[in-house]
Amino acid sequence: MAYAVAEGVKEQGGEADICRVNAVDIDTVSAYDGFAFGCPTHCGTMSVKMNEFINTRLHKRFWGKLYGKVGVAFTSSGGLGGGNEVVLMSLLSVILNFGMITFGIPDYVSRDVTLHYGSVSIKEPDVDALAACRLLGRRLVEYCDIMKRGLDGSDSK
Amino acid sequence: MAYAVAEGVKEQGGEADICRVNAVDIDTVSAYDGFAFGCPTHCGTMSVKMNEFINTRLHKRFWGKLYGKVGVAFTSSGGLGGGNEVVLMSLLSVILNFGMITFGIPDYVSRDVTLHYGSVSIKEPDVDALAACRLLGRRLVEYCDIMKRGLDGSDSK
Amino acid sequence: MAYAVAEGVKEQGGEADICRVNAVDIDTVSAYDGFAFGCPTHCGTMSVKMNEFINTRLHKRFWGKLYGKVGVAFTSSGGLGGGNEVVLMSLLSVILNFGMITFGIPDYVSRDVTLHYGSVSIKEPDVDALAACRLLGRRLVEYCDIMKRGLDGSDSK
Amino acid sequence: MAYAVAEGVKEQGGEADICRVNAVDIDTVSAYDGFAFGCPTHCGTMSVKMNEFINTRLHKRFWGKLYGKVGVAFTSSGGLGGGNEVVLMSLLSVILNFGMITFGIPDYVSRDVTLHYGSVSIKEPDVDALAACRLLGRRLVEYCDIMKRGLDGSDSK
Numbered sequence: 001m002a003y004a005v006a007e008g009v010k011e012q013g014g015e016a017d018i019c020r021v022n023a024v025d026i027d028t029v030s031a032y033d034g035f036a037f038g039c040p041t042h043c044g045t046m047s048v049k050m051n052e053f054i055n056t057r058l059h060k061r062f063w064g065k066l067y068g069k070v071g072v073a074f075t076s077s078g079g080l081g082g083g084n085e086v087v088l089m090s091l092l093s094v095i096l097n098f099g100m101i102t103f104g105i106p107d108y109v110s111r112d113v114t115l116h117y118g119s120v121s122i123k124e125p126d127v128d129a130l131a132a133c134r135l136l137g138r139r140l141v142e143y144c145d146i147m148k149r150g151l152d153g154s155d156s157k
Numbered sequence: 158m159a160y161a162v163a164e165g166v167k168e169q170g171g172e173a174d175i176c177r178v179n180a181v182d183i184d185t186v187s188a189y190d191g192f193a194f195g196c197p198t199h200c201g202t203m204s205v206k207m208n209e210f211i212n213t214r215l216h217k218r219f220w221g222k223l224y225g226k227v228g229v230a231f232t233s234s235g236g237l238g239g240g241n242e243v244v245l246m247s248l249l250s251v252i253l254n255f256g257m258i259t260f261g262i263p264d265y266v267s268r269d270v271t272l273h274y275g276s277v278s279i280k281e282p283d284v285d286a287l288a289a290c291r292l293l294g295r296r297l298v299e300y301c302d303i304m305k306r307g308l309d310g311s312d313s314k
Numbered sequence: 315m316a317y318a319v320a321e322g323v324k325e326q327g328g329e330a331d332i333c334r335v336n337a338v339d340i341d342t343v344s345a346y347d348g349f350a351f352g353c354p355t356h357c358g359t360m361s362v363k364m365n366e367f368i369n370t371r372l373h374k375r376f377w378g379k380l381y382g383k384v385g386v387a388f389t390s391s392g393g394l395g396g397g398n399e400v401v402l403m404s405l406l407s408v409i410l411n412f413g414m415i416t417f418g419i420p421d422y423v424s425r426d427v428t429l430h431y432g433s434v435s436i437k438e439p440d441v442d443a444l445a446a447c448r449l450l451g452r453r454l455v456e457y458c459d460i461m462k463r464g465l466d467g468s469d470s471k
Numbered sequence: 472m473a474y475a476v477a478e479g480v481k482e483q484g485g486e487a488d489i490c491r492v493n494a495v496d497i498d499t500v501s502a503y504d505g506f507a508f509g510c511p512t513h514c515g516t517m518s519v520k521m522n523e524f525i526n527t528r529l530h531k532r533f534w535g536k537l538y539g540k541v542g543v544a545f546t547s548s549g550g551l552g553g554g555n556e557v558v559l560m561s562l563l564s565v566i567l568n569f570g571m572i573t574f575g576i577p578d579y580v581s582r583d584v585t586l587h588y589g590s591v592s593i594k595e596p597d598v599d600a601l602a603a604c605r606l607l608g609r610r611l612v613e614y615c616d617i618m619k620r621g622l623d624g625s626d627s628k
Contacts, residue, residue: 007222016624022284041525042526042530043525043530043534043564043565043568043569044273044274044561044564044565044567044568045516045517045525045526045561045564045565046516046522046524047526048522048523048527049520051516051519051522051523052519052522052523054514054516055513055514055518055519056519059513059514063420063514064420064421066222068460075600078265078269078271079265079268079269079270079271080237080269080270080271080277080279080285081241081242081245081271081272081273081274081275081276082271083242083268083273083274083564083568084238084242085238085240085241085242085243086246086561086564088238088243088555089178089243089403089407090244090515090516090561092406092410093403093430093431093514093515093516093517093554093557094514094515095193095418095537096406096416096417096418096430096431096515097418097430097514097515097554098418098420098514099417099418099419099420100416100417100418101416101417101457102410102413102415102416102417103410103413103414103415103416104409104410104411104412104413105413106377106378106411106412106413107378108235108236111236111280112235112236112237112279112280113236113237113238114235114236114237114238114239115238116201116238116239116240116407116410116411117238117240117243117410118238118408119238120237120238120470122237122269123268123269128237142247143415145464146382146461146464146465147460147464148464149463149464149466150459150460150461150462150463150464150465151460151464152463199369199373200368200369200377200405200407200408200411200412201404201407201410201411202360202365202368202369202407202408203359203365204360204369205362205365205366205369205370208359208360208362208365208366209362209365209366211357211359212356212357212359212361212362213362216356216357220357220577221577221578225617235369240411241406243404243407246560246564247358247359247400247404249563249567250357250358250359250397250560250587250588251357251358251359252575252576253358253573253574253575253587253588254357254358254397254564254577254587255357255575255577256574256575256576256577257574257575258572258573258574258614259567259572259573259574260567260570260571260572260573261566261567261568261569261570261571262570263534263535263568263569264535264569265387269416273564273567273568274564274567298573302621303539303618303621303622304617304621305617305621306619306620306621306623307616307618307620307621307622308617308621309620327498331532358587358588391585392579392585393579393582393583393584393585394551394583394584394585394588394591394599395555395556395559395586395587395588395590395591395603396585396587397556397583397587397588398552398556399554399555399556399557400560400588401558402552403557422549422550423604425550425594426549426550426551426594427550427551427552428549428550428551428552428553428603429552430515430552430553430554431515431552431554431557432552432554433552434551436551436583437582437583442551446552457529
């Protein structure tokens with residue numbers, strides 16, 4: 001899914017780095033305009049590694065300092081009804097906690113698949129889930145571009 | 158989906174009445190041991206009719222008076238990632254608000270479909286979604302039976 | 315709370331109209347840059363009137379057409395632990411469903427009051443809750459301004 | 472808060488052991504009738520230690536094996552509006568994922584404090600938050616007793 005999000009970013013003219021949370025160079029975080037947080041759904045919670053990254057390394061350096069950055073989320077669960085939206089909402093809660101903006105996507109990528117709160121997959125991502133991830137990546141770039149233009153010349157904060 | 162939940166109830170030896178929320182005879186509510194609340198997912202919220210039933214007629218008569226009753230939830234959404242779990246959690250929030258008990262179901266009804274917070278369907282329910290609804294109905298009876306046996310002889314509340 | 319949000323909007327140089335949901339002139343919606351959705355917490359759900367407004371009148375005219383608009387939420391509940399954040403998350407779910415952007419506020423307005431997902435009040439708003447509402451209004455204008463500048467010259471969508 | 476929950480358990484005639492998640496003797500888990508999961512609210516998520524306990528040690532041994540057990544949740548956050556209900560819902564999601572039952576409490580412990588989804592505290596628990604914790608403990612015992620009586624003689628599962 002992360003690769004598909006990154007493809008979407010590039011389709012929209014952006015650049016993307018994919019990084020496992022335990023390999024993030026924390027010094028580079030502020031250089032990014034946006035972030036797509038993705039992890040598996042475990043017992044209806046985000047993964048321990050993601051939680052640890054957020055609550056230790058990211059929190060220590062960037063709590064309240066990600067103003068104007070754009071955040072989105074993606075996850076996979078073992079089954080439909082198995083917690084994927086619960087985890088998306090939990091990741092969005094984190095994104096909002098850090099003071100980032102986020103956005104919803106009303107579009108459908110197929111008759112039966114949408115990504116109102118981010119993209120989801122049931123087990124391995126199929127064609128539709130990958131299309132949702134790419135759309136998520138494209139929109140992420142769009143909103144990052146809007147925010148950058150909007151923040152230039154802004155004296156806010 | 159409601160019919161499949163009712164089938165499950167009967168498979169487990171229970172009796173079930175299916176009722177549209179705007180046709181509920183509110184005087185009969187206290188006679189039931191459990192409830193399966195189901196509605197479509199609209200913009201990531203429960204349906205207006207369900208919300209209205211809960212916050213007007215059910216609230217007026219039964220706020221804090223459904224102690225020991227068992228509640229579960231089911232919903233359908235237009236798409237995967239379209240809000241079905243968000244609505245299940247909202248229905249569970251109501252169930253808890255009224256003081257009922259609820260329970261999760263870790264079981265999978267097929268390789269890709271589960272019902273950890275209640276049963277969901279993407280558009281019209283397929284074979285798996287119907288199986289999830291039947292399992293929800295069977296478990297609802299099981300827990301209603303346990304609660305009834307447990308409450309008999311209890312002097313609590 | 316709505317009046318305090320509007321005050322905050324004006325403090326930041328914006329204009330605000332306060333409108334009960336059942337009195338909204340739906341033709342005017344597209345003229346606004348942002349929206350603060352507020353309602354009481356009833357049984358852990360948004361109010362029926364808010365739900366009805368969103369799922370009927372707003373949905374009919376503006377589903378998927380609020381791209382680039384900014385949405386935030388506020389609510390009051392009868393008690394701490396009585397559902398105010400549950401309702402904020404439900405309102406944010408709606409905001410995302412319509413394709414709007416939203417944002418979190420890490421700031422505290424007092425030692426014990428913050429507004430990470432929007433502003434909340436326990437019963438009647440006290441001084442801190444009103445300060446949270448005003449901050450919500452100010453930030454809403456800030457983000458509306460950023461989005462407007464960012465969308466100008468944008469060919470996206 | 473944990474000590475107050477345990478006091479409530481004892482007031483209702485139950486026994487309680489308080490244990491930090493990283494000190495839980497996993498072999499003893501099945502001997503308990505119910506569990507009160509409590510942790511601080513960190514960035515709108517449960518603590519990393521709680522998440523790790525749930526997703527590693529508890530999951531490994533007890534996934535789908537806590538049928539009939541009763542689970543409740545409590546948490547503290549730095550501020551009102553700072554994620555305490557978001558974390559309660561996340562802990563309830565875990566409780567449901569493991570197949571436990573849970574219940575809501577409509578009662579108010581004071582004019583302004585309730586515990587519809589579990590008990591919450593803003594920073595250090597005050598008198599009301601401690602009263603909410605004790606009520607949570609008492610109800611936990613009540614429901615554990617009901618479930619035990621109900622499960623005795625039951626051939627289900």
